[in-house]
Each structure stands twice: as structure tokens, then as C-alpha cells.
Amino acid sequence: MPIPASWSGPLLSVLRIVAALAFMHHGTSKFFGLPPFPMPAPLPPLLLAAGAIELVGGALLLIGLFTRPVAFIASGMAAVGYFMAHASKSFFPSVNGGEAILLYAFIFLYLAAAGAGPWSVDAARNRSRV
Secondary structure, three states: OOOOHHHHHHHHHHHHHHHHHHHHHHHHHHHHOOOOOOOOOOOOHHHHHHHHHHHHHHHHHHHOOOHHHHHHHHHHHHHHHHHHHOOOOOOOHHHHOOHHHHHHHHHHHHHHHHOOOOOOHHHHHHHHHO
16 A cells, blocks of 8 residues: 555655754764764864754754755755765765765755755744745
8 A cells, every 4th residue: 555645745854854863963973973983183174064064954954944955055065075085986885885975965955856844944934924
């Protein structure tokens, strides 16, 4: 039995929330060492920028605020990260270690087009304007 079409909005929100939490933990790792992951100290400027996008952008995506522009920026950051850190190692993401960041790039690109879903601050703001 297929999933009812009426679930598409809530499932979009669930995708946004889960992806944001997973993305955000990369920023907390860079800035706070949670979860512990070896990082150079001090962080180079590119990692500082990536960490800020992961932490702040991830938090905004988590609550669904300014989802479209934030997701677009996060998608671009993930795409740049993939090509700078992974693509040169191998054509295949399973070999070059870039599967997760590649998925972030496309999930966030989708969210930039689709929006936050019904369980979001963006949706609540739009409801209050009507």
C-alpha cells in the first residue's frame, strides 16, 4: 500500500528537520568539539565559514525559518565542499568519502525549491499573513 499523498507535506518537514540536525552537528563539531572530531586549531577561514553555515544554517533549517534562501546557501556550500575535499580523490562518492555531503547538496537544493513544509516557522508566518 503506497504512502498517501496527504503525507507529503509532513514528510517534507521531517526530511528538513532530520537533515538539519545531521548538518548542524558538523558545525557543533567544528566549534565546540561535539561530537568529537579531529579539527585543525585554529580553524582555517574556509572551515570557519563552513562551520558557521552548518551551525547557523542548520539551526534555521531545523526550525524552518528562511528555509529557501538558507537551504540554497547550504546546498552551495555542500557542493563546493564536495568538489574541494572529495571529488579529486575518486569519481565515486562511495570511494572518495563524499556520500553525505553530496546528499546534503541535493537535499538542500530540493528544500530551496520545495520550501520548509507545514511544520515550520515559515509556514506559521505565511498562515498569519492570510
